[in-house]
Amino acid sequence: xxxxxxxxxxxxxxxxxxxxxxxxxxxxxxxxxxxxxxxxxxxxxxxxxxxxxxxxxxxxxxxxxxxxxxxxxxxxxxxxxxxxxxxxxxxxxxxxxxxxxxxxxxxxxxxxxxxxxxxxxxxxxxxxxxxxxxxxxxxxxxxxxxxxxxxxxxxxxxxxxxxxxxxxxxxxxxxxxxxxxxxxxxxxxxxxxxxxxxxxxxxxxxxxxxxxxxxxxxxxxxxxxxxxxxxxxxxxxxxxxxxxxxxxxxxxxxxxxxxxxxxxxx
Numbered sequence: 017x018x019x020x021x022x023x024x025x026x027x028x029x030x031x032x033x034x035x036x037x038x039x040x041x042x043x044x045x046x047x048x049x050x051x052x053x054x055x056x057x058x059x060x061x062x063x064x065x066x067x068x069x070x071x072x073x074x075x076x077x078x079x080x081x082x083x084x085x086x087x088x089x090x091x092x093x094x095x096x097x098x099x100x101x102x103x104x105x106x107x108x109x110x111x112x113x114x115x116x117x118x119x120x121x122x123x124x125x126x127x128x129x130x131x132x133x134x135x136x137x138x139x140x141x142x143x144x145x146x147x148x149x150x151x152x153x154x155x156x157x158x159x160x161x162x163x164x165x166x167x168x169x170x171x172x173x174x175x176x177x178x179x180x181x182x183x184x185x186x187x188x189x190x191x192x193x194x195x196x197x198x199x200x201x202x203x204x205x206x207x208x209x210x211x212x213x214x215x216x217x218x219x220x221x222x223x224x225x226x227x228x229x230x231x232x233x234x235x236x237x238x239x240x241x242x243x244x245x246x247x248x249x250x251x252x253x254x255x256x257x258x259x260x261x262x263x264x265x266x267x268x269x270x271x272x273x274x275x276x277x278x279x280x281x282x
Contacts, residue, residue, distance in 0.1 A: 085146070085167070092133050092148060096167055100131050100148035103170055104163040118155040120192040120250075120273050126152035126161055129186050134164055145169065151183065158249060158274055182230045185252050190228050193252045193271035194221045200278040206256070206264055213262045224264070228254035231270045242272075242279045249274035 084095040092100065105125070119127040134147035145168040152161040160181045164174040185193075197203045198221065210218035218224070231251040233239045243251060250273045257263040268282050 086133075088143060089133065092131065092146075096146070096148065097131050099167060100150050100165050101128060103165040103167075103172060104148075104150035104152070116156045117152075120153075120155060120186075120189040122155070122276065126154040126156075127186065127189060128152055129160075129183060147173065153189075153250060155250065155274055180248055182232070182247060182250065185229050189250070189273060190226055190252060190254060191221050193228070193273060194224065194226050194254060194256065196271050196273075196276060197254070197266065197269055197278055202269055202278050202280055206266060209264045210258060213258050213264070223259065224256045225259055226254050226256045228252050236281070238281070240279055240281055242277065243270055243281070245275070246270070246272060 084093060086093050086096060115124060117124070117126045119125055129151040131148055131150045134149045136144055145166050147164055147166050150163050150165060152163075153159070154161055154177075157177075157179075159177045159179055160183065162174075162176050162178070163172050165172050197206060198218065207218045210216070210223070216223075229252065231243070231246050231253045233243065233246050239246070251270055252273060253270050254266045255263075256266045268280055270279050270281050271277070272279070
């Protein structure tokens with residue numbers, strides 16, 4: 017921003033070796049202005065001149081390189097995240113059972129939801145083995161799968177399955193829900209709103225910014241019969257907008273990812 021006008025002398029106290037009894041230094045003075053110091057004309061001249069060149073631009077220090085394995089309570093590294101998910105997907109199980117699991121797109125295998133560092137076991141000393149808790153959702157059985165893997169031994173130490181438990185939605189689930197909306201008759205209005213805002217045809221989820229979460233029936237006053245199983249089924253609601261543009265209201269559409277249906281609410 018350009019600034020015009022007469023410069024004004026500004027007194028600033030600089031940190032460092034200056035004692036508390038020293039007079040503050042003046043960074044700059046206007047042409048023709050006068051300054052006064054405690055030690056006469058020479059002192060005033062030194063104060064007005066200032067010391068040393070102006071500081072250079074600030075720089076950001078580079079982040080240290082990430083190792084293959086963290087230490088203690090360090091966040092899981094990319095290598096550990098990948099290893100934890102792979103280990104969690106290979107517990108002893110019949111091949112038929114593994115093949116029956118489904119992700120949000122209806123493909124083979126459960127849907128990955130989250131991986132996080134596990135707390136140390138009770139009584140375990142710091143610096144013990146690092147473990148990860150990995151969560152999946154199996155759309156084939158509408159089950160939340162939770163597995164704790166030991167990253168040192170490569171073994172699955174605990175495994176459990178729960179029904180009726182609905183943690184927050186993963187971005188891949190939200191994308192699958194948006195794709196179902198665009199493919200359904202109820203997506204016609206979304207496409208029309210997009211074309212009105214941009215003058216272009218909406219053909220891909222990549223053309224929209226989107227977010228959302230699980231649709232929880234106990235928070236709603238009126239739940240349509242088609243959504244009565246939400247909670248047992250995995251259901252989500254989205255908010256969407258044109259990339260760097262206008263909002264498109266999709267809050268009135270709820271997607272049952274388990275049944276792969278779209279329902280209007282409200």
